[in-house]
Amino acid sequence: MRYAVFVSIDCGASASSIDEYSITWVGDDSYVKSSESYVVQTLGQVSHVATTLRVFTTNKKNCYSIKVDEGDRVLARATFNYGNYDKKSSPPSFDLLFNGNLWGNVEGNNYAVFYETIYTVKGDSVSICVTQAYPDQFPFISALEVRSLNTSMYRHIDPNYPLFLFGRNAFGTNQTLRFPDDTYDRIWRNTSMVKGVNKVKSDTSMITVDVEDHPPKSVIQSGIVSANLSTYITLLPTLATVEISIYINTYFSEVSKLNLTQKRSFGIYINYNLTTTSPIIPPYKSVLEMVTTGINTSASNQLVLIPSNDSILPPLINAMEAFHVGNELTDGTNAKDVFISIDCGASSSHTDGNLITWVKDDPYVKTGENRAIQTLDYDKSNYFGQISRVLSTVRVFPKNKKNCYSITVLEGDRVLVRATFAYGNYDGKSSPPNFDLSFNGNLWDNVVSNIADWFYYEAIYTVKGDTVSVCLTQTNPNQFPFINGLEVRSLDKSMYKHVDLDYPLFLKSRYSFGANETVRFPDDAYDRIWMKTMVGGLNKVQSDTSLTTVDAEDHPPKSILQSGVVSSNLTTLIILYPNLEKVEGPAYINTYFSEVSKLNLTQKRSFYMYMNYNSTTTSPIIPPYQSVLEMVTTGINASSSTPFLLIPSNDSTLPPLINAMEAFQVGGKLTDGTSAKDVAALTLLQKSFEQLQESSGDPCLPSPDTWDWVACNSDPRPRVTALYLNGLGLSGTLPDFSTLDALQKIYLQNNNFTEEVPDFLGSFPKLIELNLANNKFSGSIPVSISQRKDLKLK
16 A cells, blocks of 8 residues: 655755665755754764754744645654754753644754654644744754554544653563664664563464554564463553543463363453453454553553463453543634743753653843742642642742733733742741732732732733733832732633624632542643532532543643532522622633533433523523533623622522533723833833843733833823932943933933933923933033023033
8 A cells, every 4th residue: 555645854965865775765855944054973882864953043834834635634844863963062941832732842852852743633744833932942853753544543532632652661571672673664662571561472473463453563573461260460550640531552462372172361450440341362463463452551551461360371361552642722812822831940850740841041031039938838739730859949029110021922912821839838937928910001909918828810811912911010118019929821712702803811719529529631722720629519520431521612621621519409599609609700610511421311400500690591400411512601790709600590400510610800901001112212222231131021011010111101901100220330322212302300410421411312202301411422512402491411
């Protein structure tokens, strides 16, 4: 059979080559439009292909494009070998994407690694992108391979979900196997012997391979067996540290023809739970493939082969593939380009138990000091998710009044921004500070910290521009702002759409009812944090199916629909208080409903939703089975004392049920920011004088949280009315900032300015005070300044 695509790209190579596997590698000039080629300096044990690489120093996002058949099922593999190509001994970290989907974060390593994914292409092109995540850390790639698969391969998963390879093992072989043994060029690692097992070889080469995923015959001709019936084969697939959805293929072929007294029979167990309905009996001269999917497991769980009671021979296995099931594939129009997790005050990057890569904050903020906290309620931190390492450090701002983080996003992006705070007595003073928190010139909240607790704020809004700016402003003497974590996630623009885009949503609560643990990424592709919640007087229920289709507009993660709460009977209502503000204000509430079992013809679950005993629904809610119903309640005012009720309809035979809920307060209208021409002039000053470059964020907003060296008026789009540049050690020549035509006061005294006093300083129509004292200006004062009778000049 001829496969549509078998492309092997040697990135950075100047010519084609054929390797020891008879694979033809081509240069990448025809697949990518930008970048530079380099040769690695330190090789180690890598193939010829890994000796060159392509580096991307200009654009943030750089992509390879490979044509395939529309809807093709493909295997894509990307290889990275830093090899100290730049002689800096500083391997970069960056993001890897495929067709608009996040593949992973390529960590800075000094050794070669590859990533492999299997998925069905939406369209007729495989697009592989590397994206710069940190300043001065340039993405690179050594090799890229794309192979078409049969569309029937790896079919026990919805084609809307990708598979990410964790490991592919050929047990008992002496060497790694790939093309031409494997027509699809999967890489089968020769695996070190598992403890307590023996290596075996087939006594025949006449093996018929007719299973759905077409393993190569050569991996079937060897295997491992346990030493005896009392010794199990225990395997630890290289999975994630937290439980995730997995897809595991195991392959079995008997190595010799058994006589009538011999029998090899066993079961597959994961974490000692049987995954097979009947015993496995490896066939001779053929192969049996077993697919294990639809379950969650982690690296701490074992895959064990245990002999059945009537087995004479111990278990045998020839090969195994282990994958992580990824999140639903994007259609490409709303790729989640931004997924940044900043561990404020940290000295290095790390990946947490949720597979989230946290980076240090130096590239995103220009001020502040790193500190370690002293006390924290870690039980609560574990309750909210595995982020205790993030909470262990803080960035503190003892110098400037206003200090801002800046994260680049797509212009007009809809984002989720989360800021986390844990004072933890970092300064040993047992005196937690209060300060203002703002985003893009809008007041977010006043942060009131405490000794041992921790908390976070979350906002969802549409960015006006291409930057998310999060600022902390000192509001009380000797109370210095701090922050522990800052996260930014792009959302689909269609999410949370029942509010005017000029208004932000401030999260007040997000509950997963009846869940055993808090849910976030990777279960939730957008990394919303769903708190495990149990309500008194209600009963916890679990879904009897994992085959739930999630097609609601705000894309709740499937895992939160697997549990819920129901009232104990038809006369008991579900009454919830969504933790809104004490003062009544506009609210936005999402509720999610999914039936937990298939109802028979005599059963019916039907109910209405009420806020403060006023119905919010025109027709009854009937939770669907194996699907989800999302209800959005907005355009109402509510407070923390407003009850939220689910009341059964008259014909319901079952009590109300709810799976999850999100509650937001709708904020005030988003500002358009300080006057654009004033911002441009201030940026010019910052480029001219290093002392001013620590200031970032909006210069004037939210009022009165301005930069230290400006004052502003109260216009809807504020204008800068004063420059306080005195005594800052500025030297050289003043740039022309005459577009700041609302200036009333300019203070330049006590600096080291040279050359003549610039004439433009007399052009400001509203200027009433100008101080030039104690500088090194030469020449006379320009007439445009000296002849102004309304100007106070020093």
